[in-house]
Amino acid sequence: MIQTTEVSITYKGDGVQTSFPYPYPYRNSDDIVGYIINDVGYEKRITNNFKYDKVSNIYQYPLAGDPLAAPYSIKLIRETPQQQNADLPGKLPFSLIEKSLDWIIMILQEIGSRCNSLWHIRNDCKLSETNARNSETNAKASETNAKASETNAANSAKQAAESAGVFQDFKGATADTDGNGGKVPKPLAGQQDKVLKADGTWGDSVTPKTLWECLHSYSVNYVPSDVSNAGWNSLGFCAIYYTEFKINHQPTQYGQLINIPADSNQESTQLWIVQDKGTILSRGGSADHPVDDTPFKYVGIDVDTGHLKFPNGAEMWVS
Known part of the structure; x- marks a missing residue:
């Protein structure tokens, strides 16, 4: 007695499960067949790397390798051979019973043949859809690879041109866009002291503002941690405002x-230049005496007193 009409069951791959129960009656364990189904429904029969345990009714797949993962599924289906091999005695009513069974099998075989044809048509359509999608994916990958090859070819050509001494024209930068490296603009006669600026033109090397910034590279009231002669000299030529x-x-x-x-x-x-007066004082140092221990001496006239001051401390009044 068979009370169920189901003949197949499908499990979605989760990347973990490898044992799949088959809950329906069957004639022989060889009748339980597994299929791998992709995301568009194409079914491919499993022919190896599986085992069916008829005691526990468990289908195991795969026996080796990674478990089936999404978006793939596994379908277990009973495929009973469409044959009637019973040979009943040739007396009534057995011959009539055997003929009836043979007719039933013939009908089932004809139905199965038609279903198989429809199944193959359906599977061919799914395979075509899968192949078409794969072709589209491959086409996109080919397009990406072609663009990458084009970029690589351009870079190679640029490198080859640079190696050969052939460059594109230099393009200056603006406030919003980058420039391009390349051949510099032709300098004209009389521009031998000019420098190439980032905007692509020849210009003066230093402007008054940048010269001031260069001289005043240290902060206001800056004092080096090392006030020896070598420490002061390490600052280089500079101006410090105090x-x-x-x-x-x-x-x-x-x-x-x-x-x-x-x-x-x-x-x-x-x-030392006195701020707002312009009076100049000076001092020096050598290996014999540190500059930091040496008092400043006036150079010329003291603006505050109007006196001409000498290095030895003498003063001369000037009217």
Whole structure:
């Protein structure tokens, strides 16, 4: 007695499960067949790497390798051979029963043949859809690869041109767009002291503003941690503005220190310019005495007193 009409069951792949129960009656374990179904419904019969346990009614797939994962599914279906092999005695009513069974099998075989034809047509359509989608994916990949090849070819051509000494024209940058490297603009006669600017033109090397920024690279009231001659000389040629008394023997609260190294070691020279007066003082240092321990001396006339001051401290009044 068979009470169910179902002959197949489908499980979705989850990347974990490898044992799939078959809950319906069957004649022989060989009649249980597995199919792999892709995301468009194309079915492919499993022919290896599986095992069916007729005691537990468990279909195992795969026996080796990664478990079936989404979007793939596995379908288990009973495919009973369409044959009637019973040979009943040739006396009534057995011959009539056997003929009836034979007719039933013939009918089932004819129905199965028609269903198989429809199944193959359906599967061929699904396979065509899968192949078409794969072709589209491959076409997109080919297009991407072609663009990458075009870019690589352009880069290779550029590198080859650079190696051969052939360059594109130089294009200057703007406030919003980058420029292009390449052949620089032709300098004209009389421009031998000009420099190439980022906007693609020849211009002066230093403007007054950039020169001021270069000289005043240190902050206001800056004092080096090392005030030896070598420490001051390490600052290079620079101007430092002071608004507070910060350095040793600083002549006035407000003023600019002009640091002029004679070399990178011990020979030092410094000028002090009194802010808003313009009075100039100077001092120097050598290996024998640190510049930081040396008082500044006036150079010329003291603007505050109107006196002509000499290095030895003598003064001369000038009317």
